[in-house]
Amino acid sequence: MNIRKFYHNHLQRKLFNKILAIYSVIIMITLIAASFTVYKYYEQAITRQQVDANREVLDYVSLYMNQQYESTQLAIQQIYSDASLSEDLTHFLQQDYEAYLTYRLNRYVESGSFIPRTFDTFFKTYLDQQKGVQNIILYSTEKKFYYVYNNRTRQFYTSNINIPEQKVPIPNNGWLSRDNNSFLTDVRADNKNLYTMTREIKDPISMKTIGVLIIDFDSEFISKWIGPKCAEQNGQLLVLTPDGDVIYDSMKRYIGQHYPYMEDLYSADWAALEEPSKVNLNTTNSSGLIIAGIIPRSQIHKDISVVQNWIIGITVALIITAMVVTYGFILRFSKKVKIIIKAMKRLQEGDLTARIHLHREDELQLIANNFNYICERLELYINKVYVSEIMQKNAELVAFQSQINPHFLYNTLEAIRMRAISQGAKDVGQMIYILSTLFRSIVKKGMIVTLADEIEYCKSYLELFQIRHENRLQIESQVSDIVMNCSIVKLLIQPIIENYIVHGFQPDLSDNLIRIEVVESDGTIQIIVSDNGIGIIPSKLAELQEMLQASMQMDEPPSSVGLCNVNERIKIYYGAEYGLTVDSEVDKGTTVIMNIPAVRGITHHA
Numbered sequence: 001m002n003i004r005k006f007y008h009n010h011l012q013r014k015l016f017n018k019i020l021a022i023y024s025v026i027i028m029i030t031l032i033a034a035s036f037t038v039y040k041y042y043e044q045a046i047t048r049q050q051v052d053a054n055r056e057v058l059d060y061v062s063l064y065m066n067q068q069y070e071s072t073q074l075a076i077q078q079i080y081s082d083a084s085l086s087e088d089l090t091h092f093l094q095q096d097y098e099a100y101l102t103y104r105l106n107r108y109v110e111s112g113s114f115i116p117r118t119f120d121t122f123f124k125t126y127l128d129q130q131k132g133v134q135n136i137i138l139y140s141t142e143k144k145f146y147y148v149y150n151n152r153t154r155q156f157y158t159s160n161i162n163i164p165e166q167k168v169p170i171p172n173n174g175w176l177s178r179d180n181n182s183f184l185t186d187v188r189a190d191n192k193n194l195y196t197m198t199r200e201i202k203d204p205i206s207m208k209t210i211g212v213l214i215i216d217f218d219s220e221f222i223s224k225w226i227g228p229k230c231a232e233q234n235g236q237l238l239v240l241t242p243d244g245d246v247i248y249d250s251m252k253r254y255i256g257q258h259y260p261y262m263e264d265l266y267s268a269d270w271a272a273l274e275e276p277s278k279v280n281l282n283t284t285n286s287s288g289l290i291i292a293g294i295i296p297r298s299q300i301h302k303d304i305s306v307v308q309n310w311i312i313g314i315t316v317a318l319i320i321t322a323m324v325v326t327y328g329f330i331l332r333f334s335k336k337v338k339i340i341i342k343a344m345k346r347l348q349e350g351d352l353t354a355r356i357h358l359h360r361e362d363e364l365q366l367i368a369n370n371f372n373y374i375c376e377r378l379e380l381y382i383n384k385v386y387v388s389e390i391m392q393k394n395a396e397l398v399a400f401q402s403q404i405n406p407h408f409l410y411n412t413l414e415a416i417r418m419r420a421i422s423q424g425a426k427d428v429g430q431m432i433y434i435l436s437t438l439f440r441s442i443v444k445k446g447m448i449v450t451l452a453d454e455i456e457y458c459k460s461y462l463e464l465f466q467i468r469h470e471n472r473l474q475i476e477s478q479v480s481d482i483v484m485n486c487s488i489v490k491l492l493i494q495p496i497i498e499n500y501i502v503h504g505f506q507p508d509l510s511d512n513l514i515r516i517e518v519v520e521s522d523g524t525i526q527i528i529v530s531d532n533g534i535g536i537i538p539s540k541l542a543e544l545q546e547m548l549q550a551s552m553q554m555d556e557p558p559s560s561v562g563l564c565n566v567n568e569r570i571k572i573y574y575g576a577e578y579g580l581t582v583d584s585e586v587d588k589g590t591t592v593i594m595n596i597p598a599v600r601g602i603t604h605h606a
Helices: 001-013 015-082 084-093 097-110 119-129 220-229 295-347 364-401 406-422 424-442 451-468 494-503 536-555 565-576
Strands: 133-140 147-149 155-157 174-176 194-202 209-218 236-240 246-249 277-282 292-296 447-449 471-481 487-489 512-521 524-531 579-585 589-598
Touching: 015 084, 015 119, 015 194, 015 209, 015 277, 015 292, 015 295, 084 097, 084 119, 084 133, 084 471, 084 565, 119 133, 119 147, 133 194, 133 236, 155 494, 155 536, 174 579, 209 220, 209 579, 277 295, 277 471, 295 364, 424 451, 447 451, 451 494, 451 512, 487 565, 494 524, 494 565, 536 565, 565 579, 565 589
Parallel strands: 471 512
Antiparallel strands: 133 147, 133 209, 147 155, 174 194, 194 209, 236 246, 236 292, 277 292, 447 487, 512 524, 524 589, 579 589
């Protein structure tokens, strides 16, 4: 109920409040949508930036792992390519240690003072060159012993003595994580960051596998290799074996363990790991390892939180600014509307002097100007109607004072007509009969007649002058049957004909002609009265046309009772767009065109 009451009082009845509310909602929706779009753009940009930075670190680690793999492969190739070295390593792996020492001594004796190259010196050089290598271990598959070589010591271990009851699950070729290095755990327990690479060693003659080369790498050297690139904002970096064992974790959470989200790393968009994350994968390196870069969504949101706060602040500021500016504009228009409403109330109470005064060029100013114009015209019209009513009352008084009993006049005219006929003056009798008919038409009650009655009246009027002037006047009429039942104000055409009889008729000529033509076009009736009389000189014609044009603008009715009177009656009854137009040429005649609306049936003017 409170919401409905608020809407009824503050929105439904107040247009500007409604406009302000709608505009505010539109602005808020638009700005929020724009802010959301900008936020999404920055989110994608920051995500793409972090993914690119993570991919760069990924490529850097891939380069390091490839170098380790290729250096090991190169070492294996060097062993096989050096016959002396290959022979020395083969004897070491296939014989007992005492037998190997005997073999070394015999070779030394046979070579004289020359010291042949041994695998021991080779691996010492390799260990010095490769900084990330911690241990080099040789395992004999036939004799089941280990030979551990590092910068601190060289140690020989046999399965029966040093490592009792231990099985050796060593792959011939592959990578091992820390927790999968189940051999020599006591010897290598001092370093928890080891990962291992294994390569089988074959007898170059029989191609039989005689041992395994085991190389331990320190994963801390990966971090040193990456250096400052391994920052937290670049995401988590994992190096995994193809089986999913983690040999390196930049956050040290899964080192040596099997990665629990191995299958989810291959998701197309956001991988479902501990939390939704972006993942970069490098599986095309020569080492055969899987290198993964993981960027959690929380890290991306952490970086974008500053931008998000800025966007929210700017959006709120823009919404407030837009609403304040809009309220200011609407308040100014509301004041103008209140001024207009106040003036309308004054007009409603009858105060025609009410005027609206605004000072800006806009639609409200146009409304104010039209309102002022209407008030001025209404005041002028009321004054004019008031004067017309006074004149009408005076005319009615005069008509009443001069009124003659119609029946007395009819009887008198009929007595005169019968007397003229009895004396043989038939033409006089005919004229009296026509006059009586005209008089009957004039005194009939009602101001509106049909166009057929008005044309018949004009013909009777002209017939009088035909009798008087012994047929020196010719009459032509062309009236369409479809307009004969249209209504017209009584005695509009007769003054035009009378104007011709008085001013244009030439009694000494026998070819005087007056033509009455009535046509209808687009809802307007044109009554054209033309003659071949004397015509009107140009100066008087211009004066007459000016009087016809200015008759409705005059404060008082024109003194002329001829064409101007007819024109004035037409405009008062039918409207200012109707009236008379006159065209004339001296010695050629005059044409008067009357325009009135086509109204069928008899109507009475209110």
